Amino acid sequence: MPAPLRSVSGPALPFWQDNVDTDIIIPSREMKGTGKTGLAAGLFANRRYTDPVARTENPDFPLNWAEYREARIWLAGANVGCGSSREHAAWALAEQGFRAIVAPSFNPIFFGNCVRNGIAPIVLPRPVVEALGSPVTVDLETMTVTAASGEVHPFTLPEEVRTMLIEGLDPVALTLREADAIAAWQEADRKARPWAWLQ
C-alpha cells in the first residue's frame, strides 16, 4: 500500500517528449523478477544508459544530471505511459522515488497504475509543464502545482483519486466495503443473464 501523499516537493525531471511509452519507462527485459521490486535500476534503461547491460550512464539523459538524480516529480509529454499495460512502469518510478507526474495527458491504464502506487498524475497544459522548472511542489490538498518561479497553477483530479492518494488507501479494501452492493448486483445478474455465468 502506498504511503499517504499530501504534497511532494523536489527536483522535477524534464523529459517531455510526447508518447513516452511504457517500453521506454521500463523495457521488458528489465522486468527480471516475478515480484514488484528491484526495478528502479531499469527505469528509462534505454535512454538512461548508453549500454543498458553494463549500466553505462548516458550523459545526455537528465536523470543522470546532478540536479535531477533525486527527482521526485517527472515533467512529461502528452499521452505519457502509452503502450504496454505493464504496471512495472509505475513500480519502477515509485521505487526510484517519483511521487508525481505532470503531463498534458496520460494513457488511462498508466494513470490508474500511478494512482495505485502512490504517484499523483497531474494534468496541465504543455506550455505550463515546460515552464515549471525545478524544483516543483505538487500539493494535493490545495490542488496546485507551484513552479520554481513561485507561479501557482491549479489542477483538477477526480475526488476519489485525490482521496486515495492523500490517505494512501488500498482501493481493494475500499471496494470490499461495498461487497454487499456487488453481491446484490451479481445475484440479480444471475437471474437476468444466466448465460453469462459459468457456474
Added chain:
Amino acid sequence: MPSLFESLWSAHEIRPGLIAIDRVMLHERTGAAALRALEAAGRSIVNPAHAFVVMDHIVDTRPGRTDSTLMPGGQAFITETRAAARAMGLTVFDVTDPDQGITHVISPELGIVLPGLTLVAPDSHTGTQGAFGALAWGIGSSEAEHALATGALRVAKPGAMRVTISGRLGPGVTPKDLALHLIARHGARGGEGMAVEFAGDAVTALDMEGRMTLCNMATEFGAFCALVAPDAATFAWLEGRRHAPKGAAWAEALAHWQTLRSGPDARFDRELHVDAADVAPMVSWGTSPQHSAPLTACVPTAAEAGLAAETHARALAYMGLAPGQPLLGLAIDGAFIGSCTNSRLSDLRRAAAVVKGRRVAPGVRKALVVPGSQAVKRAAEAEGLDGIFTSAGFEWRESGCSLCFYAGGESFGPGERVISSTNRNFESRQGPGTRTHIASPEVVAASAIRGAITDPAELTDRAELA
C-alpha cells in the same frame, strides 16, 4: 436508444464509478505478482470460474518447448504463475496445453469472451476482444487483483467515439492497413481515452478475425477500448465454443445479443468517418504506429508527417532513414508473422498464398511464423500451410507472443531491419536497437521473399489476395 458502449457500461454499473467485471484473464508475465499479492493480503477470488490464466507472453515458441525459456529468469514467471493459479483454483492454459495460445486469440476460440460481457486483462491489447461486442479493456496488475478480489473495478467512464468506415476495402487491402491508415491520419492519440465503436459497411463486411485485428490496433490509437456491434458473423463464430452458452441458454443469450447495437440517435462525444476506398496497403517508417504510410510512399518530412522536428529526427535516426527515401525496396534482415494482431488462420492463409512455391531471400537472416494458438497451428497444419512456410525457409513455431517484443531472451539484432505483422514499432521493441516496420502478414510475406519491403501485388495477382 443509447450507443452500444453506453448500454454495456450502464448494464454493468453497480453504482457510478464501480463496474461489474464478468471475466478476468491473466498471463504469466504479471500473473504471479498479482496472485501472490492477493494471497499475502489474505484475499480470495470472488469467482474463480470466471478467471483464466494463460501462458503466452514469455513462453518459448521453439519446437519441443518446456518451461524453460531463453529469457533470463523467465522460467520462474511460468512456474510461479502456474503454482499460484492452481492453488487458487483457476483454469490454466499451460505451456503444453492443446488450448494454449495468445490470450486474445484463445479467448474467442473458447467462447470465454461473449457479446455483452465485461472482460479485463493486464494486457493493453485486451480491446481486441471488443470485436465480439464485449466491453474488454486492458488494466494494470493491481487492478487485476482488484477485479479478482471484488468482482468489480473502480473506473472512470471513458468518452464514446464512433469511427464509421464506409465503402469497401480494395483488393489486397486488409484490416491492418485500415487500422494503420486511421492511426497515421488521426494520430496515436486520435482515440485517446475513448471507447471506440467501429461501424459502417466496411466493418460489418469484415470477418471476425479482421474485426479482431482492427480492434487490436485501437490500442495504438490511444483508445480505452474498441467495440464492434455483434451480428450474425459474431454469433456464428461463437456457437458451440466451449464456454459459450448451450441449448436454451444460447437462445436466451442470442435474443439479448441481438439488441446490442447503437441506436440511430445514439450520442457520441466524437465521430470520425473513413472512406475504405482511400485505404492502401500500409507500412510503418518510424517508431510509433502513427509513423505509417502507404507502401508506395516515401519517408515523409516532419511537415508531411505533421510531427515536431525533434520527434521526426529521432525516429528517422533510430530507423536509419532519410526523408524522400522510397519505402518499397528497403532491404530487410528479418521477418515476423504472428502476434495478437495478425496470427490467426486467415492471416496465415493470406501470407501462405504469397509464399507458396517461393523462397525467403538469402539476405533475410531470420524469418518466422508463430501461430496465435495451438488451435490455429493445428488448423494451419491440416491445410498444409506449415509446409508452405517451412519449404520457403520460414521457421514454424509453437504459439505465443514470441518476438512481438523482446523480453531479454530471443531477439532480432541491433540495427537489423525487420518487417513484422505486430502492433508496435517502438524503439527496441523486438530487440535492442532493432528497427521494426509493421505491416499486414501478406506484406511481411512478400518482403521476406524479396528481401526488401515489397507490395504483395508484385508477386501475386491482387484478385488472388482479395
